[in-house]
Amino acid sequence: MKETIVSSCERTFLKKAISEGTRLDGRQFNEWRKININFGTDWGCVHVSLGETKVLAQVTCEVALPKQTRPNEGLLNVNVELSTMASPYFETSRSTDEFIQINRLLEKALKDSRAIDLESLCIVAEEKVWAIRVDVTVLNHEGNIMDCVSIAALTALTHFKRPDVTTTGEQIIIHTLQDKDPLPIVIHHYPVSVTYAVFGDNNAVIADPTIIEEKVSDALLLFGVNAFRELCGLHLAGSALTQPELILSCANKSAERAIFVVQFIKEAIAKDAELRNFQNTVGFDKCIQENKITALACERMPIKLSKFNPDNDFTSKKRPGNGFNKHFYFNDENEEQINEETSSEVCINSVGTGSAEVTNEAPKFGEGLKNTWIAEKQELSDLDSASEEEDQKPCISTKMEYKSKTKANVIVIDSSESSEEDVVLLEEEIVKIDLTVSSNDV
Known part of the structure; x- marks a missing residue:
């Protein structure tokens, strides 16, 4: 399936909004979406969401032969899969340019920057080493895949623990998790990807672009920065004329963003370790029950009703089943307090994701439905016979x-x-x- 084309009206509208300092989702230019990290039952299984962009990462290991050029180092393989569930135009049968670009950028950020200590993965020099494989699957694409993929890969590698190994002469013993505690992977630093969308016409740069902002923008600027404010990678997709000072300011802001993301990852892993030590329930089943990782799920959104006088007293009653639906009951100045059953209601009904519809009319019952108060002929005959018998009693x-x-x-x-x-x-x-x-x- 071909990619959905952005119309000229949408491009004009978005560029005009950017020129006026406004984004479609209401964020500021240097504001990122919320990050959520959830862990599975296995080590190295992580679900990361950046707004509505959702990614699942899994780290596995196996014993393999080392490379001849590096006999004392382990192996690290990264595989990013853009599933058709994320977007209809992703095809798993063939590799697209976006698929190749994301794989290369992630491998450069992890391998070329020496973020992982590969020498610690060696079992026997020139014979046996650990081969670490990181599989990342994009579940939902709502823009800025690279940032979400990098966070998921780093979190999965930090959370993963490999089995302990004992070598006695030529014999190699791989201990189970019950025999010996597993060992974590040694990570020197955490290279985080930070993406900016550049609009050359308006000379504007926005952080964490959505999917429509990526398509309309003139260029994408990707920084690979760690918590020590070191530049681990730089990539420019597209072409745009901007001032050099603007690029330097983006680099400084991306360093601050990297510090926040690394701290957020460490806190999430520490919280998961605490839950596992106390043998609490962990895994995706609890997250699904609490509606944390369900696709296109959003939290309750407050709605301001400016058409009503805020001085009036009112009470709210939540309608069960939907967090968006509420009933507001207002009191008239010239009347006594009216009970909830007979008061006029203002209904707020959800219309799609992140939107609502306000109706002032009270709900009307019995319109256009079948009248259930009319008894059938058989019931009427039974009532007549019963009334005749009751007359004599x-x-x-x-x-x-x-x-x-x-x-x-x-x-x-x-x-x-x-x-x-x-x-x-x-x-x-x-x-x-x-x-x-x-x-x-x-």
Whole structure:
């Protein structure tokens, strides 16, 4: 399937919004989306989401032969898969330019910068080494895949632990996790990818671009920076005319971003280790139950109603089933407080993701539906025969009284002489119900 083409109207609208200092999602130019990290039950299994861009990473290891040029170093392989679930135009059968670019950038950031200590992965020199493989699968593509992939790969490598190995002469013993505690991978530093979208016409640079901002932008600027403010990689996709001072300012901001991301990764791993030490439930099943990693899920969004007077007292009642739906009940200045059952309601209904619709009309019941109060012919005949039998039996009358919650009060009278019910509206504050019970029912 071909990639969706951005129309000229969308391009003009987005560029005009950028020139006015506004982004479509309401963020500032130097504002990133929220990062969420969730761990699976196995070591090195991580789910990372950057806004609505979601990535799953898994690290595995096996014993392999070392390279002849580097006999004392282990192997590190990185594989990024752009699944069709992430975007319809991704094809797993053939490699696209974007797929090759992401793999190369991630390998350069991890291998060329010597972030992983490969010598610690050696078992026996020139014979056996550990081969570490990082598999990253993009689950949902909403822009800035490279940043999300780099965070997922670093988190998975930090979280992963390999089995311990003992060598006795020519014999190599790989211990299970029950025999000996697994060993983590030695990581010298954490190279983090930070992406900026450059708009040459407006001389503007925005951080963490969305998918439509990437397509409309003139160029993409990628920085590979670690927490020590060291530049590990630099990539420019596209062409745009910008000032050199703007690029330097982006590099400084990307260093601050890298410090924040590395600290966030370490805190997430420390929290997961604490949960595992206390033998608490970990894994994706709990995250799915708590609706943390469900695709296209968003948190409750506050909505301001500017058309109403904020001085009026009102109460809110949450409708079960949907966090966006709420009912607001307002009190009139000239009337007493009205009960929730009879008050006028303002309904806020969810319309799609991140949007809502406000309706002022109270819900109306019984419009266009089948009337269920009309009894069928068989039921009417049974009622007539039952009323004739009850005429010959003595009746016991019972009365019940209770205070009504509404302003209008009702009296319902059931008599044995007729099967109909009389409903009368009164102005009193008490509802009287006269029920007739046959002697057989007592």
